[in-house]
Amino acid sequence: MTQLKDPALLHTRCYINGQWLDADSGRTITVSNPATGETIGSVPDMGAAEAERAVAAAQAALPAWRALTAKQRSQVLRRWFDLMMESQEELATLLTLEQGKPLAESRGEIAYGASYIEWYAEEAKRVYGDTIPGPAPDKRILVLKQPVGVCAAITPWNFPNAMITRKAAPALASGCTFVIRPASQTPFSALAIAALAERAGIPAGVFNVITGSSREIGRVLTESDTVKKFSFTGSTAVGRQLQAQCASTIKKTSMELGGNAPFIVFDDADLDAAVSGAIACKFRNAGQTCVCANRIYVQSGVYDEFVRKFAQAAGYLKVGNGLESGTECGPLIDEAALSKVEEHLADALAHGGEVVAGGARHPAGKLFFQPTVIRHAHAGMKVAREETFGPLAPVFRFENEADVLQQANATEYGLAAYCYTRSLGTATRMMEGLVYGMVGINTGVISNEAAPFGGVKQSGIGREGGKYGLDEYLATKYVMLAV
Numbered sequence: 001m002t003q004l005k006d007p008a009l010l011h012t013r014c015y016i017n018g019q020w021l022d023a024d025s026g027r028t029i030t031v032s033n034p035a036t037g038e039t040i041g042s043v044p045d046m047g048a049a050e051a052e053r054a055v056a057a058a059q060a061a062l063p064a065w066r067a068l069t070a071k072q073r074s075q076v077l078r079r080w081f082d083l084m085m086e087s088q089e090e091l092a093t094l095l096t097l098e099q100g101k102p103l104a105e106s107r108g109e110i111a112y113g114a115s116y117i118e119w120y121a122e123e124a125k126r127v128y129g130d131t132i133p134g135p136a137p138d139k140r141i142l143v144l145k146q147p148v149g150v151c152a153a154i155t156p157w158n159f160p161n162a163m164i165t166r167k168a169a170p171a172l173a174s175g176c177t178f179v180i181r182p183a184s185q186t187p188f189s190a191l192a193i194a195a196l197a198e199r200a201g202i203p204a205g206v207f208n209v210i211t212g213s214s215r216e217i218g219r220v221l222t223e224s225d226t227v228k229k230f231s232f233t234g235s236t237a238v239g240r241q242l243q244a245q246c247a248s249t250i251k252k253t254s255m256e257l258g259g260n261a262p263f264i265v266f267d268d269a270d271l272d273a274a275v276s277g278a279i280a281c282k283f284r285n286a287g288q289t290c291v292c293a294n295r296i297y298v299q300s301g302v303y304d305e306f307v308r309k310f311a312q313a314a315g316y317l318k319v320g321n322g323l324e325s326g327t328e329c330g331p332l333i334d335e336a337a338l339s340k341v342e343e344h345l346a347d348a349l350a351h352g353g354e355v356v357a358g359g360a361r362h363p364a365g366k367l368f369f370q371p372t373v374i375r376h377a378h379a380g381m382k383v384a385r386e387e388t389f390g391p392l393a394p395v396f397r398f399e400n401e402a403d404v405l406q407q408a409n410a411t412e413y414g415l416a417a418y419c420y421t422r423s424l425g426t427a428t429r430m431m432e433g434l435v436y437g438m439v440g441i442n443t444g445v446i447s448n449e450a451a452p453f454g455g456v457k458q459s460g461i462g463r464e465g466g467k468y469g470l471d472e473y474l475a476t477k478y479v480m481l482a483v
């Protein structure tokens with residue numbers, strides 16, 4: 001790990017109750033760089049016992065943290081944000097080493113992740129309740145917003161920083177304490193966030209990071225009666241299982257799950273803007289983003305021109321190790337992710353699809369795949385039904401609004417959708433008709449800390465970001481006051 005200027009940000013132990021700890025068993029998990037296959041280091045392989053202790057630490061820390069004034073919590077969070085931005089370069093390097101995304105994207109993710117801490121540091125001071133006219137002259141109705149208590153989360157490898165901060169920041173801002181189990185592929189970013197939390201003066205037990213067995217730790221975090229709120233970002237299949245486990249204690253949950261985003265281009269769209277929007281939306285993080293375009297629908301009148309320009313732009317993307325300057329597309333996270341891309345590609349070709357860019361593994365390394373574009377995509381292909389989560393872009397043809405709306409909504413997912421058109425009428429009908437939690441009109445980039453991120457249908461429950469994200473960590477109490 002010679003690349004880090006601040007080696008103290010590289011922690012190989014978990015952070016529980018303000019202490020850096022090994023697993024009881026002494027077992028560890030090896031973490032490797034997906035671009036090179038080289039070992040970066042190892043982290044503790046903890047289980048149920050350590051998870052119970054992390055939850056107990058969060059519970060013990062709760063009364064004092066909750067009792068701080070909103071302004072005091074806000075100041076601590078603001079320090080955490082400042083420290084994160086001061087360490088942006090180191091954190092980005094660490095992120096690229098363990099996750100693979102290009103360094104420029106990692107820098108962007110650190111700023112994006114930190115922006116949630118900044119936003120909620122400010123919002124901590126605006127946890128407003130209500131007063132409501134009472135039903136009688138001597139009655140008043142008060143509505144209080146109080147922290148739900150101990151919160152826990154499981155986060156994915158595709159955004160090792162931002163998926164943690166956008167849960168932890170609103171939790172801590174509202175007066176809750178927090179236990180996070182990051183993905184085993186990308187634990188170092190989480191531990192670095194903990195190191196900065198410690199430096200910022202976040203008290204012991206308020207923010208805890210535990211690495212190890214997803215099954216054992218996940219069971220404790222979802223079934224513990226002490227944990228009052230559980231938040232997960234990951235696949236719909238795993239989210240369904242965790243949601244079922246949370247049912248045993250009727251826990252408050254947020255689930256940010258899979259997507260199958262349609263990206264729609266109408267005949268009247270600014271075609272160059274649509275092409276660059278589609279490139280950004282499809283190929284960022286090598287297509288491994290829950291809001292990445294999965295199905296690109298282009299109207300007949302511009303289909304051929306769009307495909308030509310889009311394929312050309314995809315072909316120009318520089319594939320390679322994310323630490324090398326100019327890299328635009330890094331590796332996939334593991335062999336299973338690569339195999340899924342190959343499976344979807346083979347299925348599309350078997351059903352009449354035609355490769356117009358890429359179409360094979362990339363020589364940069366074992367986990368690299370060429371940015372790939374297929375034309376003549378149709379509803380009978382796996383790419384129409386399943387999230388590929390890789391650099392494969394199928395382009396479908398459509399004739400009119402009703403046709404594309406029907407195709408775009410024909411999925412159990414409902415996370416993000418995109419539409420390019422110059423017509424206000426079309427834009428309005430699409431933003432209202434797309435059954436999705438988030439819609440981008442004439443943009444392929446929608447993520448922002450001030451906005452409510454989340455899905456409908458089997459893409460999830462709850463919202464992260466903005467004022468909506470704070471509510472997820474608050475309990476509403478109503479008081480009938482007789483005076």
Ligand SMILES: O=CCCC(=O)O
Binds near residue numbers: 288289
């Ligand atoms: O993959 C999930 C999160 C993506 C984002 O916040 O832009």
